[in-house]
Amino acid sequence: MVKRSQGIGPRHSKILTFMEKYQKQYGFPPSIREICDETEISSTSVVNYYLDQLETWGYIHREKNISRGITLIKDALDRLISENVTPITGKLDDLVRIPLMGRIVAGLPIPVPPSDLAYFDPESAIDIARSMLPQREKPEELFALEVQGESMVDAMVNDGDVVIMKKATEAHNGEMVAVWLLDKDETTLKYFYREGGKVRLQPANRTMQPIIIDDPRTVQVQGKVLMVVRRLPAAA
Amino acid sequence: MVKRSQGIGPRHSKILTFMEKYQKQYGFPPSIREICDETEISSTSVVNYYLDQLETWGYIHREKNISRGITLIKDALDRLISENVTPITGKLDDLVRIPLMGRIVAGLPIPVPPSDLAYFDPESAIDIARSMLPQREKPEELFALEVQGESMVDAMVNDGDVVIMKKATEAHNGEMVAVWLLDKDETTLKYFYREGGKVRLQPANRTMQPIIIDDPRTVQVQGKVLMVVRRLPAAA
DNA sequence: CTTGACATGGAACGCATGTTCGTGTATAAA
DNA sequence: TTTATACACGAACATGCGTTCCATGTCAAG
The missing domain is CATH 2.10.109.10 (Umud Fragment, subunit A)
Structure with a gap:
């Protein structure tokens, strides 16, 4: 038949890792436009498109019509790793004054x-x-x-x-x-x-x-x- | 002098505890209007007023003009519980990787x-x-x-x-x-x-x-x- | 080549949400 | 009393930001 949907691609993983990084850094999720900037996708609709995919595939959860209402499902990144697509950052957020x-x-x-x-x-x-x-x-x-x-x-x-x-x-x-x-x-x-x-x-x-x-x-x-x-x- | 600023009041602590509950439940911070509903404050400006106070007192951090860009500073609730009315401005300890x-x-x-x-x-x-x-x-x-x-x-x-x-x-x-x-x-x-x-x-x-x-x-x-x-x- | 699902962009549209302002009340100090 | 300040409200206002729609490009199957 026609062209089949690819699985997780580089843009998907980039979005996921950015979401994790952003959440850790700011304490709240990024907006679609901020994901645009990071991933250098020029259109919000494209990011929206990927986010919809990621949601149906169970990587993230979205609240409709809520600003920044997009959250990682906890083992999403683990699954990414196990799918051998992406290494992910361990954390050690400890400051010394x-x-x-x-x-x-x-x-x-x-x-x-x-x-x-x-x-x-x-x-x-x-x-x-x-x-x-x-x-x-x-x-x-x-x-x-x-x-x-x-x-x-x-x-x-x-x-x-x-x-x-x-x-x-x-x-x-x-x-x-x-x-x-x-x-x-x-x-x-x-x-x-x-x-x-x-x-x-x-x-x-x-x-x-x-x-x-x-x-x-x-x-x-x-x-x-x-x-x-x-x-x-x-x-x- | 005139009327002195009271320290943490019931509305402050109500806001803080709600923020924690909400963040834990949804994975992102609440909006000002949602805080309105919870605290039964009718005006967003009043909540904004309290949030400004909480920020200057070092309990939360706010990102200007960002939806839900309001985050708890990590030991804010601990300080509340220990009931210390510490007006020390807590620098947010935030790491950038x-x-x-x-x-x-x-x-x-x-x-x-x-x-x-x-x-x-x-x-x-x-x-x-x-x-x-x-x-x-x-x-x-x-x-x-x-x-x-x-x-x-x-x-x-x-x-x-x-x-x-x-x-x-x-x-x-x-x-x-x-x-x-x-x-x-x-x-x-x-x-x-x-x-x-x-x-x-x-x-x-x-x-x-x-x-x-x-x-x-x-x-x-x-x-x-x-x-x-x-x-x-x-x-x- | 044609077809049709997938993928991208761009630009509106409209609600969500933070911000500001004018106003009013209460309280405490002078 | 007067006055300065904390506290409170509601209503605009200005953006932030998700959503939708339309046009286009790509690629594989028929």
């Missing part, structure tokens, strides 16, 4: 959080997805500093960048640390290597030369750098 | 989301707290790239860094963009300035000289950089 303790300036030691308890005003905090942090780090030991000035350029860190740190007084080889150099009276960010009796501080920018410290006692490790975040101004 | 599309290399154009195929590879995604992103960015338009090579050092971006970008083909002054230089056949990250008929590309590292492009047509903007994230190896 890290206090922004102050600024890190070349000429001053860094402000370290009081070890007793975290008092911090929520205004100045940085939210990081837990999945972005090294697994074992305890969020309570973390804090963030905003870099002030251009003195960390050789660590590839710019004015305004935020560094996420962990309290530490010593470091292992290869870790990036914030150190206070007693003989220079300055704070700097470098990769840390202990070599024999000496300490080598290696800039992140590999075109630059390392600093070799003969007397390890003149190097005070103030924290380990776990992450650097640069937020760029979203110009109008 | 940004697909890691590939790598950005000096010698190649950047991979832009095909916007056609299902582009979700759960293994390679970056989670960013929504509060860290510019408010108006739609997460759907964002993607992430891992920087490969040392060629972006003058943009203060290192090998292994992850840049979070937004699709764009043109830029405003002062925005950091990924551009493809036709005459050099390379991708680079620079601050973008249009000056007269020319384009100035300014390295983030201010000690370095800008590139002046006489013919703007040889500069193809491939995306705006919103954020740079550097995860440092957590040495043992």
Whole structure:
């Protein structure tokens, strides 16, 4: 006979996965037009067409004449996976709020959080997805500093960048640390290597030369750098 | 003074509990008029009034001009139950999962989301707290790239860094963009300035000289950089 | 080639729904 | 009392958004 209806196609799965992503992100379902944008289908009627199919096939449920009244049936995505069409995102929505303790300036030691308890005003905090942090780090030991000035350029860190740190007084080889150099009276960010009796501080920018410290006692490790975040101004 | 604002009242809690019940039952949030019926408030503006209060008090989140774009903040009901009248503004803890599309290399154009195929590879995604992103960015338009090579050092971006970008083909002054230089056949990250008929590309590292492009047509903007994230190896 | 189900677009149409505004009442402080 | 503010109502108003209709394109069976 005539042309037969295909089963789930790329647009179907795209719609389903988008619906899941959207619902998770915003807490409510997308509108048809938003699905249009995502799937780059220009006509609402086409999306409507696919949604009708998905409903008759039991993947979604629609409430007539209700805005965003389109919901995933819970095992729809599981069925998709089992049909080997699409891998789907596992979830781990866990946020860690890290206090922004102050600024890190070349000429001053860094402000370290009081070890007793975290008092911090929520205004100045940085939210990081837990999945972005090294697994074992305890969020309570973390804090963030905003870099002030251009003195960390050789660590590839710019004015305004935020560094996420962990309290530490010593470091292992290869870790990036914030150190206070007693003989220079300055704070700097470098990769840390202990070599024999000496300490080598290696800039992140590999075109630059390392600093070799003969007397390890003149190097005070103030924290380990776990992450650097640069937020760029979203110009109008 | 005059009459003080009462804290959470019976109507507030009625709205909150109804929202939870409704969301659980239908899978999407109620409309204002449906809340009217439930709470036996005759006017939508009154419900709107309460919703505004609940939002400023951090119990719910509202998306402007979006049907049913009203969601519970997760511990709102817990706070209700514990009866704490906490007027603390709860930031909504919302994660955005940004697909890691590939790598950005000096010698190649950047991979832009095909916007056609299902582009979700759960293994390679970056989670960013929504509060860290510019408010108006739609997460759907964002993607992430891992920087490969040392060629972006003058943009203060290192090998292994992850840049979070937004699709764009043109830029405003002062925005950091990924551009493809036709005459050099390379991708680079620079601050973008249009000056007269020319384009100035300014390295983030201010000690370095800008590139002046006489013919703007040889500069193809491939995306705006919103954020740079550097995860440092957590040495043992 | 013709046919007819499937697939896409585009553009209205109309209800659903958030928003705003004018107005009115009650309460508490000055 | 006066006054400022919280609370309340209803009615428009402006969009958001689902729905429908019509035209067109594609492809396989007859």
